[in-house]
Amino acid sequence: MERVKIVTLLLTHRCNLRCSYCYVRDYSGGDMALETAKEIVRQSFAESAGDFDLLEFTFLGGEPFAAFPVLRALSEWIWAGKWPLPYRLTAVTNGTLLTGEVKAWLEENWQRIALALSFDGETAQNVSRSGSLSRVDLDWYHQLWPNLALKMTVAEENVGGLFRDITALWERGIPVNDTFAGGVEPWSEASLDELDRQLDMLTEYLLEKRPPFRSNFLSVDLTVVLSPAPARPFRCGAGESRWTYDTNGRKYPCHLLSPLVLPEDACKTAAGAPFLRSPRCRGCPLDPLCPRCDGNSFRFFGHLGEREACVCSLFKRQIVHACRYQVREILHRERRTERDGLVITAINTLMTQLQSWMPSAGATQERKGADQT
Numbered sequence: 413m414e415r416v417k418i419v420t421l422l423l424t425h426r427c428n429l430r431c432s433y434c435y436v437r438d439y440s441g442g443d444m445a446l447e448t449a450k451e452i453v454r455q456s457f458a459e460s461a462g463d464f465d466l467l468e469f470t471f472l473g474g475e476p477f478a479a480f481p482v483l484r485a486l487s488e489w490i491w492a493g494k495w496p497l498p499y500r501l502t503a504v505t506n507g508t509l510l511t512g513e514v515k516a517w518l519e520e521n522w523q524r525i526a527l528a529l530s531f532d533g534e535t536a537q538n539v540s541r542s543g544s545l546s547r548v549d550l551d552w553y554h555q556l557w558p559n560l561a562l563k564m565t566v567a568e569e570n571v572g573g574l575f576r577d578i579t580a581l582w583e584r585g586i587p588v589n590d591t592f593a594g595g596v597e598p599w600s601e602a603s604l605d606e607l608d609r610q611l612d613m614l615t616e617y618l619l620e621k622r623p624p625f626r627s628n629f630l631s632v633d634l635t636v637v638l639s640p641a642p643a644r645p646f647r648c649g650a651g652e653s654r655w656t657y658d659t660n661g662r663k664y665p666c667h668l669l670s671p672l673v674l675p676e677d678a679c680k681t682a683a684g685a686p687f688l689r690s691p692r693c694r695g696c697p698l699d700p701l702c703p704r705c706d707g708n709s710f711r712f713f714g715h716l717g718e719r720e721a722c723v724c725s726l727f728k729r730q731i732v733h734a735c736r737y738q739v740r741e742i743l744h745r746e747r748r749t750e751r752d753g754l755v756i757t758a759i760n761t762l763m764t765q766l767q768s769w770m771p772s773a774g775a776t777q778e779r780k781g782a783d784q785t
Contacts, residue, residue, distance in 0.1 A: 417464040419456045420472050420656040421449055422672055424479040429506050429542040433567045433593035436474065437673050441659060443479040448661040449486045461496040471503040472667060480514055487525060501525040506541065507548040522556040529553055531562045533577020536570035554586050562586060567593035568603045574610040575617070582623045590628045595708050598721045604729055611733040619740060629730050630737040632701060634758040640700030645687040645716045647704060668707025687716045697765040702727050732766060735759045
């Protein structure tokens with residue numbers, strides 16, 4: 413397996429949007445100096461040679477293209493250098509500043525830098541992302557990077573457009589990395605019921621249309637419950653294979669534990685925070701599967717290992733729908749693999765344990781499918 417180290421450079425805290433679920437604490441402050449950025453790159457190569465096979469430099473903000481002069485100069489300096497191991501460059505962007513000079517530069521260098529575009533869909537974009545739909549040239553982006561998935565964030569205020577938005581993108585040939593917004597308040601029961609409705613429709617679409625895409629919500633690797641790994645801090649690799657540098661060059665385990673999100677004194681405390689698993693998660697059959705962000709855990713609880721209340725309620729609904737979708741998808745096949753058997757075993761285990769809070773919306777046909785296993 414390729415050993416990848418991800419180095420995130422917060423080129424600026426500035427951003428021209430105010431997305432409803434954004435985690436940025438303070439949008440003010442200057443940009444990262446070019447010489448600071450160069451030193452981070454030099455140091456990263458020196459520290460990583462021999463331990464990693466690839467270095468990925470991710471430009472983040474705020475909106476990194478608000479600091480385009482630094483981003484461009486740094487990228488061109490890296491491309492002109494000779495380095496001890498392979499690397500790649502990525503920029504995470506809201507897409508609204510990709511115009512004029514920026515667009516021309518990206519067209520010239522699209523093979524040397526990849527953009528991770530945050531785009532929530534044609535209806536959700538105006539609901540959650542400062543009414544910015546008309547400012548994102550989606551066709552241009554897809555033409556340059558046709559195989560890169562858009563990052564779609566589903567939040568309570570835009571959940572009603574989930575099915576329509578994701579399938580509209582698929583039908584344009586655009587892959588989607590669908591995720592739930594983190595660091596937010598728990599959803600209301602009405603919104604959770606709406607999520608059920610949207611995932612029911614998405615399941616039917618996938619089974620009927622068979623698009624060449626997948627939804628993260630429905631394609632969770634359920635077999636993890638059969639051989640759970642022990643819990644440990646920072647399952648994402650933060651502080652080990654992932655590091656973040658703030659605009660002043662200071663190093664942090666991740667952007668959520670940097671001054672972009674937390675006051676400086678809290679960032680210092682986070683470095684020695686204990687790892688404490690929540691008592692409410694003990695014995696839960698979803699524990700091995702359930703996503704955990706230790707950055708958000710520290711933000712809200714002061715230690716690592718805790719899961720947010722919003723994650724708990726959303727993930728339970730998600731897993732029920734993932735079980736229903738995956739069992740029906742397997743039953744549709746003429747031939748089944750050994751892995752299909754493992755998936756069905758995992759589904760039977762989960763469905764037996766989760767009956768007490770299984771949502772009822774749209775359940776009849778799916779439950780019949782599960783019973784046939």
